[in-house]
Each structure stands twice: as C-alpha cells, then as structure tokens.
Amino acid sequence: MNRQGLAVQLGPLQLKNPVMVASGTFGYGQEYVDMVRPDLLGALVVKGISLEPRPGNPPPRIWETYGGMLNAIGLQNVGARVFVEEKLPWLKTFAVPVIVNIFGNTLEEYRSLAAMLDGCPGIAALEINISCPNVKAGGMVFGTDPHMVSQVVAMVRSATALPIITKLTPNVTDITVTARAAEQAGSDALSLINTISGMAVNVETRRPRLANVVGGLSGPAIKPIALRLVWQVVQAVSIPVIGLGGISSTEDALEFLIAGARAIQVGTANFVNPRITLEIIEGLQTYLQRHGFSHINEVIGSLQLSESSTD
Amino acid sequence: MLLKNAPVLFNEQVAANLYHVGFECPDIARRVQPGQFLMIRVAREFDPLLRRPFAVHRLESACIEILYRVVGRGTSILAGLTPGDSINILGPLGRGFRLPSGGGPILLVAGGIGIAPLPFLAEILLAAGNTGPHYLLFGAGKAEELVCVDHLEDLGFVTTVVTEDGSSGEKGLVTDHLERWLDGQQQLPVLIYSCGPYAMQRKVAHCALRFGIPCQLSMEALMACGVGACLGCSLRCKPPASETEPYYANVCQHGPVFTAEEIIWEQC
Numbered sequence: 034m035n036r037q038g039l040a041v042q043l044g045p046l047q048l049k050n051p052v053m054v055a056s057g058t059f060g061y062g063q064e065y066v067d068m069v070r071p072d073l074l075g076a077l078v079v080k081g082i083s084l085e086p087r088p089g090n091p092p093p094r095i096w097e098t099y100g101g102m103l104n105a106i107g108l109q110n111v112g113a114r115v116f117v118e119e120k121l122p123w124l125k126t127f128a129v130p131v132i133v134n135i136f137g138n139t140l141e142e143y144r145s146l147a148a149m150l151d152g153c154p155g156i157a158a159l160e161i162n163i164s165c166p167n168v169k170a171g172g173m174v175f176g177t178d179p180h181m182v183s184q185v186v187a188m189v190r191s192a193t194a195l196p197i198i199t200k201l202t203p204n205v206t207d208i209t210v211t212a213r214a215a216e217q218a219g220s221d222a223l224s225l226i227n228t229i230s231g232m233a234v235n236v237e238t239r240r241p242r243l244a245n246v247v248g249g250l251s252g253p254a255i256k257p258i259a260l261r262l263v264w265q266v267v268q269a270v271s272i273p274v275i276g277l278g279g280i281s282s283t284e285d286a287l288e289f290l291i292a293g294a295r296a297i298q299v300g301t302a303n304f305v306n307p308r309i310t311l312e313i314i315e316g317l318q319t320y321l322q323r324h325g326f327s328h329i330n331e332v333i334g335s336l337q338l339s340e341s342s343t344d
Numbered sequence: 345m346l347l348k349n350a351p352v353l354f355n356e357q358v359a360a361n362l363y364h365v366g367f368e369c370p371d372i373a374r375r376v377q378p379g380q381f382l383m384i385r386v387a388r389e390f391d392p393l394l395r396r397p398f399a400v401h402r403l404e405s406a407c408i409e410i411l412y413r414v415v416g417r418g419t420s421i422l423a424g425l426t427p428g429d430s431i432n433i434l435g436p437l438g439r440g441f442r443l444p445s446g447g448g449p450i451l452l453v454a455g456g457i458g459i460a461p462l463p464f465l466a467e468i469l470l471a472a473g474n475t476g477p478h479y480l481l482f483g484a485g486k487a488e489e490l491v492c493v494d495h496l497e498d499l500g501f502v503t504t505v506v507t508e509d510g511s512s513g514e515k516g517l518v519t520d521h522l523e524r525w526l527d528g529q530q531q532l533p534v535l536i537y538s539c540g541p542y543a544m545q546r547k548v549a550h551c552a553l554r555f556g557i558p559c560q561l562s563m564e565a566l567m568a569c570g571v572g573a574c575l576g577c578s579l580r581c582k583p584p585a586s587e588t589e590p591y592y593a594n595v596c597q598h599g600p601v602f603t604a605e606e607i608i609w610e611q612c
C-alpha cells in the first residue's frame with residue numbers, strides 16, 4: 034500500500050505516518066499482533082515501565098463511564114530488565130519506531146532508567162510519563178509542578194542521547210506553563226494529554242467504583258478538552274506536539290492535526306476497535322486525496338481562524 | 345484471535361432476564377475451546393463504549409451460541425438484536441478449561457448465569473471419550489433460572505438443583521449442598537469445574553481444597569480490552585514456584601479459568 038504524503042518529522046524522529054498507539058493501551062505490541070502489524074504504525078509507545086517491576090493497584094481497576102472509562106491500573110509493569118530482555122527483542126523485529134514510556138518515583142530513578150535504556154538498540158525515543166494520576170509517589174506530582182517538570186526533563190536529557198518526549202498531564206491550571214518548562218529543559222517533543230482525574234460511585238453500596246477511589250478518565254468523553262489543550266500548547270512552544278485524548282476516528286485525528294499536532298496517539302479506542310489505527314491511516318490518505326493535498330504537512334496546523342473560514 | 349462481523353441467526357428469551365443468542369462465525373467456531381470467551385461490541389457508536397465479555401455457551405458447527413443475563417445497558421442492547429443484524433466480535437480469547445487426563449467422576453458446579461460455559465464443556469468432555477460418571481450441581485435464585493438442565497441430563501449428567509427460594513429442588517445455596525454432596529459420595533470426583541458469582545466460587549474452591557479435589561474455576565472481572573493490553577481485569581494470585589511475591593494475573597489472558605490453588609481469595 035502506497036502511503037505517500039503521510040511521513041512526519043517529530044524533532045529528530047522520522048515517522049512514516051503520524052498515527053501511534055498510546056502507552057498502556059497496546060501492551061507491548063504482542064497482544065494485538067493478530068490484528069495490527071506493528072510496522073504499519075507510525076510508532077508504537079509501550080506500556081509505561083519503571084526500574085523495578087510494579088504489581089499495580091488492587092481491583093477493581095476500571096469502570097466504564099459515559100463515553101469513556103476510568104482506570105487506576107497503578108502502572109503495573111514488568112520492570113526495565115524484563116522489558117529489555119523479553120519484550121524488546123520481539124519488538125525489534127518490526128520496522129517500527131519503539132517509544133518507551135518511562136516512569137520513576139524519584140528523579141534518580143528517571144535518570145537510571147534513561148541511562149539504562151540509552152544503550153539498548155531498538156529504542157527510538159523515550160516518552161517521560163510525569164502525568165500518571167494513579168500512583169502516590171512521583172507521577173502526577175512531578176507533572177503538575179513546573180519546577181519538577183524542568184528537573185525531570187533535564188535529568189533524563191543528561192542521561193540519554195535518545196530523543197525525549199515529555200507527556201503532560203491535563204490536571205493543571207495552565208498547561209502552557211508545564212509545556213514551556215519541558216521545552217526549556219531540553220525535551221524534543223511533547224505529548225498530551227494523559228488521563229484526567231475522575232471518580233465514580235456505586236450508589237447502592239455507596240462505595241467507590243475503583244479500589245483506588247480515583248482514577249484517570251480517557252476515551253471519547255475527553256476529546257474536546259484534549260484538543261483545546263493541544264491547541265493552546267501548539268501556540269506556546271516551538272517543539273512538535275503529539276496530540277491524544279479520545280481519538281477514535283479519522284475525523285478525530287484530523288481535528289488534532291489541523292489544530293497543530295504533528296502526530297497523534299490512539300489510546301482507549303484500541304480496546305473498542307483493535308484495527309482503528311489502520312483505519313485512521315487509511316482515512317488520512319483518503320482525506321488528502323479528497324482535498325487535493327499532496328502532503329499531511331499541508332493539513333497540520335491549518336486551523337482557519339479568519340472570517341473566511343466559516344463553512 | 346480474530347475480529348469478525350457475524351450475522352445473528354436467532355436471539356430468544358429463555359427466562360425472565362435470560363437470552364440465548366446464536367450467530368454465524370465459522371472462523372471463530374473452528375478455533376474456540378470450552379471456557380474461552382468473546383468480546384462483543386454491542387453498540388455501533390460509543391455508547392456503551394467498551395466491548396462486553398461472554399463465554400461461549402455451545403457450538404453448532406458454524407453457529408456460536410451465547411447464554412446471557414440482561415443486567416445493564418450493553419446486555420439490553422444485545423437483547424434487542426434480531427436475525428439478520430450483525431455483531432462485531434473479537435475472539436476466541438483467554439485460556440479455557442483443561443480436560444482431565446484420566447477417567448473418573450467429573451463434577452460441574454454452576455451458580456446462576458454461571459451455567460453458560462458448561463454445556464460446551466460437557467459436550468467436549470464426552471467427545472474426548474471421558475466416561476464419567478458425570479454430575480452437575482446447579483444453584484439459582486428460582487426455578488425458572490434453571491436453564492439447560494434437560495440438555496445436560498440428556499448428555500448423561502446426573503443433575504441436582506438447588507434454588508434460593510425453594511421453588512425447585514432443595515432450598516438454599518449450591519455451596520451448602522456441595523459439602524453434603526461430597527460427604528455422601530462413595531467415590532469423590534477427580535475434577536470439579538465451577539462457574540458462578542465470586543462468593544460461590546470462593547466456597548467451591550475452599551471445599552475442593554479441603555477434600556483434595558483438583559478444581560478449575562472460570563472467573564469474572566471487569567474488562568476493557570480482553571487481550572492483556574490494559575491490565576484492568578486483575579485477579580490476585582499466588583506467586584509461581586520461582587517467585588515469592590503474589591501478583592495480579594489478567595483474567596482475560598491467564599484465565600478466565602484458574603485453579604483453586606492459584607487464586608488468593610479475598611473476603612466478600
């Protein structure tokens with residue numbers, strides 16, 4: 034299949050198309066291989082990993098809400114060593130940029146993890162997760178304080194030559210502040226948004242639906258918020274922005290690209306339709322043809338704000 | 345694992361809130377094992393958003409059958425499907441029941457809608473040449489929820505029913521009856537298969553462990569992906585031999601069928 038016109042440049046990263054899968058929603062690639070050949074994707078972001086394995090939170094960990102879901106997985110993961118020895122070799126057999134989402138409890142953990150992964154062939158970039166709402170230490174605490182954002186990003190920058198993408202949390206008053214902090218500390222790109230803090234209650238038992246009480250909201254319900262935040266950040270920084278949050282169709286993906294995102298990630302929608310990323314790649318191609326564009330770059334950031342834009 | 349659109353062949357109400365649906369999907373039918381499940385997309389749009397998990401109830405060549413209870417939005421939509429409609433299914437998923445290696449009595453224990461995966465298992469047991477004797481203990485709220493009993497009796501299963509309101513068989517919980525039943529047996533079963541609500545499964549597991557009978561239980565969890573990608577469907581399990589820490593297994597991937605010993609049973 035000819036996919037001309039979809040290649041995008043994300044700082045130092047070259048992608049054959051702008052469609053990636055979001056961390057935590059596609060496992061390590063193997064889980065969906067019967068339905069999505071990884072090398073058809075622009076990039077594959079793996080489930081967040083930490084230095085040591087983490088057991089995650091007690092169940093129930095998920096709850097469906099209107100147009101979305103809450104999750105409090107608690108960053109359950111196999112740990113960096115097992116990832117490198119058991120997951121990465123398989124991923125490396127596909128011609129797809131593998132982006133490793135990393136998480137630490139302390140600055141030092143972020144540094145060690147970045148340094149360790151720096152030497153591993155087969156990793157295209159690191160995505161720094163400073164935005165998980167489901168863990169007590171680190172996580173979102175790092176992502177909401179611009180000073181901490183700078184420190185984490187600078188620490189990772191000093192430890193690796195790999196491109197770094199900082200994943201921002203929406204759970205802040207002004208996201209452009211944390212976005213600029215990450216840019217100034219040396220991040221090559223930004224991805225946003227991570228889940229929005231939320232909660233649900235069983236009124237019969239009067240107990241929270243999640244054992245962790247609060248969780249992160251994702252899915253179609255959060256798309257307008259994510260889109261607004263992406264648009265604001267695109268205005269505020271000069272590094273490329275990857276948009277995500279509720280993207281479930283070609284049209285959703287286009288909204289983010291038109292608002293200025295250079296690439297997009299699909300998260301929760303993979304659970305609903307495992308082949309959605311492939312449908313979006315196809316859909317983008319069709320859109321280019323239908324509008325007479327020769328390259329997706331003509332679409333990116335093309336939001337029409339003048340009067341003549343109404344239709 | 346396959347992702348398919350499958351035409352609905354029939355969708356019949358079998359009791360107050362119970363439905364039996366059959367749809368044509370030869371590719372999945374060819375691969376599915378008893379105890380495995382499907383993730384069904386009940387809505388075309390995003391309401392409800394996530395797929396819903398259902399065990400395979402029976403197979404009739406290319407026709408896959410599911411027995412389901414209407415409990416909420418997704419299952420209500422399912423109940424509205426008519427022949428000619430098509431549903432999107434992902435499957436077969438998970439690890440199903442393991443068949444016994446030798447002969448000897450086999451006991452199936454079902455609670456309510458937990459009967460759903462057992463007829464398929466029963467048919468495969470017989471097809472595999474297992475000579476039994478075969479027993480079924482089936483507990484439900486009331487008489488009309490005791491579906492499939494005739495079918496299993498026709499297959500040669502000696503069936504005992506228990507209802508909470510006493511409208512059929514003995515009055516009480518299937519688990520109360522289980523202990524007495526095992527006590528009165530000349531020859532204990534070599535294997536127990538069980539499916540039902542968590543509290544029942546916990547008692548069945550304890551009972552099986554006490555009598556020293558191997559026991560396989562099909563467990564439930566809330567699921568988003570069904571394939572091991574989201575880590576949402578966790579069940580606390582004992583560490584494997586080489587490890588020391590308990591861990592969270594994915595019900596969709598490591599189960600839904602677990603052995604009684606594997607699970608760390610919570611209070612409920």
Ligand SMILES: Cc1cc2nc3c(=O)[nH]c(=O)nc-3n(C[C@H](O)[C@H](O)[C@H](O)COP(=O)(O)OP(=O)(O)OC[C@H]3O[C@@H](n4cnc5c(N)ncnc54)[C@H](O)[C@@H]3O)c2cc1C
Pocket residue numbers: 097381392396397398399400410411412413414415416417418419420457460461563564565566567600
């Ligand atoms: C592996 C597996 C196999 C299953 N097989 C069958 C089957 O063969 N027949 C059948 O009737 N049901 C089966 N279930 C349960 C079935 O998936 C749920 O009843 C269904 O998802 C409810 O969807 P809903 O939209 O109608 O309910 P919702 O509107 O989402 O929820 C209504 C209520 O249903 C209950 N519920 C929701 N999801 C589940 C769940 N996964 N497990 C238990 N209770 C739930 C909750 O208490 C909730 O409050 C199975 C579940 C699993 C995990």
Ligand SMILES: Cc1cc2nc3c(=O)[nH]c(=O)nc-3n(C[C@H](O)[C@H](O)[C@H](O)COP(=O)(O)O)c2cc1C
Pocket residue numbers: 055056057058080081082104106108134162165200226227228250251252253255277278279280298299300301302574575576
């Ligand atoms: C089950 C689940 C697990 C997730 N795990 C991670 C993770 O490990 N690291 C991370 O940075 N984001 C994680 N996320 C957040 C997603 O990558 C994404 O930012 C969020 O879900 C919003 O996108 P969506 O609406 O398309 O799902 C997770 C989301 C879900 C639903």
Ligand code: FES
Pocket residue numbers: 566567568569570571572573574575576577594595596597
């Ligand atoms: S449902 Fe997603 S891991 Fe089991």
